[in-house]
Amino acid sequence: MKACWLTAAILVAAVTPVFGQYQQNPIEWSFGAELNLAPSVLNENPRLYDNLNTGVRYTYGFFNLLADLSLRNDLKYSPDEPYWLGRYFYIDQGGILLDFDLISLDFGRLIHRDFLETPYSLFISSEDLPAVQADLTFQSGFFTYESRWIQLNTRSLDTVIWPGGYPDRGANYKVFALQFGDIRFGLQDSTVYTDRVFDAEYFFSPVPHLFTQLIRYPGRPSSEDINDNTITGLFIDWTKPSSYIYAQLLVDDLAIDFLVPEFLKDMFGSTDTKFSSKLAWSLGGTYDFAFGTLGFYHAGATKYTFAATEEAPDHPYGYTYYPVVEYALEDGTPMTLDYVDNYIGYKYGENNIAFLVSYTSTFGKVDFGANLEYVISGSKSPANPWHEDTERGDYTLLLDDAVLEHTLAAQVQASFPWRQWDFYSKLRLGGVFNRLELEASGGGGMDVFRPQAGEHRLIYELVLGFSYTFTIGGSKGE
Numbered sequence: 001m002k003a004c005w006l007t008a009a010i011l012v013a014a015v016t017p018v019f020g021q022y023q024q025n026p027i028e029w030s031f032g033a034e035l036n037l038a039p040s041v042l043n044e045n046p047r048l049y050d051n052l053n054t055g056v057r058y059t060y061g062f063f064n065l066l067a068d069l070s071l072r073n074d075l076k077y078s079p080d081e082p083y084w085l086g087r088y089f090y091i092d093q094g095g096i097l098l099d100f101d102l103i104s105l106d107f108g109r110l111i112h113r114d115f116l117e118t119p120y121s122l123f124i125s126s127e128d129l130p131a132v133q134a135d136l137t138f139q140s141g142f143f144t145y146e147s148r149w150i151q152l153n154t155r156s157l158d159t160v161i162w163p164g165g166y167p168d169r170g171a172n173y174k175v176f177a178l179q180f181g182d183i184r185f186g187l188q189d190s191t192v193y194t195d196r197v198f199d200a201e202y203f204f205s206p207v208p209h210l211f212t213q214l215i216r217y218p219g220r221p222s223s224e225d226i227n228d229n230t231i232t233g234l235f236i237d238w239t240k241p242s243s244y245i246y247a248q249l250l251v252d253d254l255a256i257d258f259l260v261p262e263f264l265k266d267m268f269g270s271t272d273t274k275f276s277s278k279l280a281w282s283l284g285g286t287y288d289f290a291f292g293t294l295g296f297y298h299a300g301a302t303k304y305t306f307a308a309t310e311e312a313p314d315h316p317y318g319y320t321y322y323p324v325v326e327y328a329l330e331d332g333t334p335m336t337l338d339y340v341d342n343y344i345g346y347k348y349g350e351n352n353i354a355f356l357v358s359y360t361s362t363f364g365k366v367d368f369g370a371n372l373e374y375v376i377s378g379s380k381s382p383a384n385p386w387h388e389d390t391e392r393g394d395y396t397l398l399l400d401d402a403v404l405e406h407t408l409a410a411q412v413q414a415s416f417p418w419r420q421w422d423f424y425s426k427l428r429l430g431g432v433f434n435r436l437e438l439e440a441s442g443g444g445g446m447d448v449f450r451p452q453a454g455e456h457r458l459i460y461e462l463v464l465g466f467s468y469t470f471t472i473g474g475s476k477g478e
Contacts, residue, residue, distance in 0.1 A: 031467065034465025052087075062100050066093055118284060129321070147174050159328075190209070191209040194227075229253055235247065248282040252304075284296050301348070302350065302395065303394075304350055306319040321343075324446065342382050353375070368413075374407070376405070381446060384448050409429065413425065425462075426461070428460065431456065
């Protein structure tokens with residue numbers, strides 16, 4: 001015990017002079033509100049929502065603390081208490097960030113992003129979804145290494161599909177990147193596992209996940225009862241003062257048997273060694289003109305990408321936050337889980353292609369942006385691996401449905417800072433044709449999102465909001 005106290009005292013004595021070198025910034029406390037006119041999630045009738053939020057930021061040297069809370073009444077989730085008038089609490093972010101220049105460590109419930117921050121990022125969704133996580137990043141300029149653990153499900157309550165609650169699930173994400181001048185390229189690596197929330201080796205070891213998984217198969221003392229899903233990919237980007245170009249590739253459920261020549265496969269009688277073709281891709285870039293910045297982006301994914309290879313109730317290791325497509329409010333009202341809120345990676349998931357043209361500029365103090373997006377989607381299900389089929393399907397399928405969903409939408413947004421105030425607005429208009437809706441799979445298992453012929457809907461959303469930030473305290477260290 002005395003040794004523990006002595007060690008703690010030495011650490012405090014060592015850290016105190018380091019903290020004393022830093023500027024003690026004031027605490028930033030913000031609050032805001034917004035109104036949102038959009039279709040109701042219950043019956044699609046027009047509804048005016050409100051969102052109240054508050055946030056705290058504090059920085060002292062390498063220590064950063066942030067906490068953002070919202071009080072919402074968009075009817076998406078059950079209200080927490082009756083006296084909040086139908087609203088529920090939502091934690092946008094709450095965590096600690098430690099930045100030591102070369103090494104940074106983030107942990108808490110945080111919005112997390114892909115190494116490539118694009119509208120169609122593949123490994124981590126561009127929707128800025130929060131998740132409980134721990135992230136370790138080393139960045140030297142030439143070499144970058146990142147290891148991130150993501151909590152998925154733990155101690156889940158009973159559900160209709162899983163009477164005992166979802167199984168415990170977790171995910172890990174890695175980045176290995178090299179930079180030569182303006183060009184950067186590297187490897188991205190993810191895995192999802194079940195029956196445990198955290199896997200120490202995936203997080204602490206720099207070995208790619210696929211090889212870690214291989215040493216756990218039967219036939220050795222280190223074997224484990226696991227069936228994890230591994231997702232691997234490559235990226236390259238090129239950054240210039242006035243332009244940016246990138247390309248990103250993802251391979252789901254990669255099997256390294258594709259490296260073996262066909263004649264050797266025949267010699268050994270292999271019957272299941274073809275290269276996995278569950279693919280997703282993303283490419284695009286921006287260019288700065290005198291009148292503003294134009295961008296173009298394209299992405300897509302083949303059918304079955306991001307889903308588990310086996311049926312979800314037995315092997316729920318799809319690349320999703322939840323292994324389902326539906327949930328229920330506390331009063332029993334059935335709700336469709338929007339797949340955009342569920343995919344860990346590429347926000348549109350499997351079986352689609354997407355195109356986006358964007359424009360951004362600054363007019364005085366007003367930051368302005370606009371984009372036009374077109375998306376073609378076929379059937380998809382984050383929780384049903386082969387849809388209507390009872391066995392593994394053809395990996396190479398893409399948009400093979402008789403009817404396809406087409407979505408065309410335009411969006412404009414603007415923000416205007418004034419002193420401690422920030423005012424912002426957004427307008428989105430468009431249409432969705434042959435809209436995706438949940439229906440029975442036909443082959444058993446969970447429901448599947450399928451295009452419905454003749455089901456067309458108007459897309460509209462109007463957001464008006466503001467935030468105000470004030471500071472408390474702050475002094476310079478000696």
